[in-house]
Amino acid sequence: METNQYMEMFLDESREHLQSLNDGLLSLENDPEDLSVLNEIFRNAHTLKGMSATMGYTKTAELTHDMENLLDMLRKEQLKVSSEIIDVIFKCVDSLQEMVENIGNGESEDLVDVSDLVRQVNAIAKGDAAPAAEEAEEAAEGENAAAPVLELNDTDETVIREAKNSGLIPYAVHVEIAESCLLKSARSYMVMNVLDELGDVIKSVPPAQDLEQEKFDHSFDVVIVTDAEPKAIEDGVSAISEITEVKVTEITLSASKEETKEEAPKAAAPAAKKAEPKKADAKAEAKKPAGKNDKKAHVAGQSVRVDIEKLDTLMNLVGELVTNKVRLEQIGMTHRLTELTETLEQMDRVTSDLQSVVMKVRMVPVSQVFNRFPRMVRDLAKELNKDINLTIEGEDTELDRTVIDEIGDPLMHLLRNSLDHGVEHPDDREAKGKPRTGEVGLIARHEGNNVVIMVTDDGAGINADKIRNKAVEKGMISREEADALPDADAVRLIFLPGFSTAETITDVSGRGVGMDVVRSKIESLGGHVDVETKIDEGSVFKIKLPLTLAIIQAMLVKVQDEMYAIPLGSIDSTINITPDDIKTVQNKEVIVLRGQIIPIARLGEVLSVPKGADNDEEDIFVVVVHVGDHKIGIVVDNLIGQQEIVIKTLGKLLSGLKMLAGATVLGDGHVAMILDVSALM
Amino acid sequence: MANEDQVVAFKLRNEEYGFSILNVQEIKGLTDITRVPFAPEFIKGVINLRGSVLPVIDLKKRLGLEDTPYTANTRIVIVQYDEVAVGMLVDAVTEVRTINADDIDTSRTVTGNDSNSKFISGIGKVDDRLIIQLNLSEIIGLNGEE
Incomplete structure (x- = not known):
């Protein structure tokens, strides 16, 4: 297969979609009523299915397909969003992730056994709404039956949402041209011109090329965002001769698909009800590459993978360039070569731009690491039967890529620790007069020439005496030494190798390898980790990282x-x-x-x-x-x-x-x- | 061939020393060396080598030799050892010599037994000249002696 060259792209995009799926599911869990999130999830799953099928990964495609069915039923409200369903979908996403990673490692996707999962998914789909399942399947499959309906894909919705935020109103404009009209394309062109003047045309059905080539009957639909009155649009368009009917309706987004259809009844072919507007969308997107990019940036920045070493070399070369430029400048000055000096001024601008771009290329926002934690915290909280609310702050803080790659594990450890040892069980919390939900924070920020990442919790705190006893018991320090230690220092003993305070060893944390591993990792990055704690108020683990190369x-x-x-x-x-x-x-x-x-x-x-x-x-x-x-x-x-x-x-x-x-x-x-x-x- | 080694020979005061050519990355003319506060005394400072910051060891100081002023012949020999690149400040680079392994005396009697002897791995005899072979790992001092 000639698919190798697309492999990297497939893997990257799959990971992106899986991440979006994770994020989407998390927000769906918080707000099960949010249909737009569900739609987003559905689209992600759908794209994933398409991609894996194209690449020939049938198992991945099948599992996504089953998952998509389930999502579709949720979307159509044939099923209610419940935590069981979300759990199953999460499991699907996990398996998919594993499959994609296996594929990435050059292994077979079959290594992951999903038969149970598939059964589970289908059971939910059939058990709760057996007849609906088939319909849903049909719906998902019936893409080729797509009629040119004015439906909005995610690109459009994103654009519309942004427009709405800036005070513009989206309208669906339905235009009918007289049957007798000979130059339909010219008329449609005039309509588009008028609309362009009034606002921004987001899409048209059929797409603009088709309009130009008269590949439409006597009507077409346009989506426009504008601050003009609907009346103004209507008047403007009707003023063009041979236009028989203009219908302007405002688009509301929450259930945009259904409503748009109703508002543009003439365009809605009966088959369209359950059809995905795949064809139309594909064309519309091809026509608007800029729009597509907007959406990408919105969801997860598009990326190219580059070897760090190449970037280092590039950066050093740019540095050398600058040095040589300075040398040239000196020559220009000593020999009074005005022409040279002037040229060098130009060059100066280019090189400094070049330099700053190359430098920035290496910087990555910490969100790349933070992204995966909400999911982990959710799962872990469930496992531990604790109620946890994770707050993430400062995910835009940028760190050098090499550091980003390394801090994931230590942070994971600290979070696990906070969840397992820090935050108490809801009942205990209530007994202490705290809210049942434990607050865990993950905060990144610049502090001087360091980036500080803090893992905070409002849990039980660390008991210094317990630590002292443990350290003495393990023979790490003597009783006298322990008693002489101030509380703050005693707590720091947890960073020593072979220390674990959990009274019972769980598989979450507390195998005595945790904190010293965290510390050595952070220190190998040139950083520093510290802890502050107050009994019954919580603990703060503070990681200070140097901005190497920042x-x-x-x-x-x-x-x-x-x-x-x-x-x-x-x-x-x-x-x-x-x-x-x-x-x-x-x-x-x-x-x-x-x-x-x-x-x-x-x-x-x-x-x-x-x-x-x-x-x-x-x-x-x-x-x-x-x-x-x-x-x-x-x-x-x-x-x-x-x-x-x-x-x-x-x-x-x-x-x-x-x-x-x-x-x-x-x-x-x-x-x-x-x-x-x-x-x- | 197997018993031959190429060395980059250079001068410190009036003695000749050498590094194996396999460790030498390049030879640079003298550039500005930025002093590093609190650095060990034998580290003269750091230089900018195509965007990387590289420490420069004052070899004479490292070997306990008396200082000499910079001349037009002063060079910085960039050596690479165990993934660490370091500049070595020398009085002059003389030549690249092939030395027969048999001509290198590594016995303790030759290298001496004082505190600086660990820096010397052997003495090569070429014609009537002596080229003192240096032990890079000790000179760079990554073994935690500081």
């Missing part, structure tokens, strides 16, 4: 001849003071800024920068930075300016140096160190 805004400062970058995120303000403004408190230098006493650190001394000529300048530049609630003023010789920089690691040889968060290559090819402000505190 782009940050930084302030460049100069000390003697050395250049340093201070992440803008931790800068409060920059001020200009005179030596007299510096006071001492207990022999430590401080300044008073807006009534607040702020200790200062002279960067030159802190970093033991070799002393050059003493500059007895009156002005002292202070960069006030903060970490948490603490503030400190960094005294520097000069402020160079704000710049976007790429953080590079210093490599194995120089890892773990205090005060340095990495290095960056400046535009002129020089290397500057990036300060880790938190180490100054």
